[in-house]
Amino acid sequence: MSKDSFKFSNAVILAPLVAVLSIWIVFFVEVQFGINLNDYGVYPRRVSGLKGVLFSPFIHGSIAHLYNNTIPLAVLTAFLFYFYQSAALRVLLLGTLASGLLTWAIARPSYHIGASGVIYLLASFIFFKGILAKNYRLVALSLVVVFIYGSMIWYIFPVKDGISWEGHLSGFITGLVLAFVTRVRVPEVRKYDWEREDYNEDEDLFLKHFDEDGNFMEISEEERFEQNVQIKYHYKESKKD
Known part of the structure; x- marks a missing residue:
């Protein structure tokens, strides 16, 4: 249960x-x-x-x-x-x-x-x-x-x-x-990303669909793919003889 x-x-x-x-x-x-x-x-x-x-x-x-x-x-x-x-x-x-x-x-x-x-x-x-x-x-x-x-x-x-x-x-x-x-455990109020203090508009994927005038813009599949894909490189030190 x-x-x-x-x-x-x-x-x-x-x-x-x-x-x-x-x-x-x-x-x-x-x-x-x-x-x-x-x-x-x-x-x-x-x-x-x-x-x-x-x-x-x-x-x-x-x-x-x-x-x-x-x-x-x-x-x-x-x-x-x-x-x-x-x-x-x-x-x-x-x-x-x-x-x-x-x-x-x-x-x-x-x-x-x-x-x-x-x-x-x-x-x-x-x-x-x-x-x-x-x-x-x-x-x-x-x-x-x-x-x-x-x-x-x-x-x-x-x-x-x-x-x-x-x-x-x-x-x-x-x-x-x-x-x-009496003290009780109050359920934490869930906050949206835009309500948080560390919110950054420039990193919001949804807002990137709008231009400076507030007009909606279509994002191509290639741009959407680039936004969702993260490439991480891992370097290993080469062993010296």
Whole structure:
């Protein structure tokens, strides 16, 4: 398997699959065995509530809650691991812990559950990192994220009852901070010959087709052959008796 093929499969298949399966398996266990894991969510400013920093992203209150988080989690995880492969795992793990701790510090006294905080973390990081990187591919990715998930910005404010807007806000802030402090390998922008500093017009074969007035001139086969052929001479010292 080539490096590019491995990178593609790791991004588009493996990472999102693990993320989605983990939240669905936990929900299936809850339904199958008739248990409720909400007590493992983040409960702000209680020491016992700190366990939710690790467990809350896997717990969901309903099938609708789970479904609403599944597709964004899969799409944004794929984006992260494909375009920011060198830093993806670090951003995901550290970002999840940091956003969970921030939720624990600022949220209302209630159990906060769900992967939406991670989703806001990923969306925020991908958007701001693309803008900061100033690479056309990554900027385009930022615009795609805004186009698809831009409306999520409203839910970092308390505009609707029953949602953890504090978790959303914590994920958004954490993603923004990580975008500034995380180093990534930005793809090098390919330059044409005429964009390079050592470019010499007199040596450009294409420009030789034009005269001083900009008129196109046909080059004979003999001239074209002379331009493309290089003759190199190698001299050997003769041995003296």
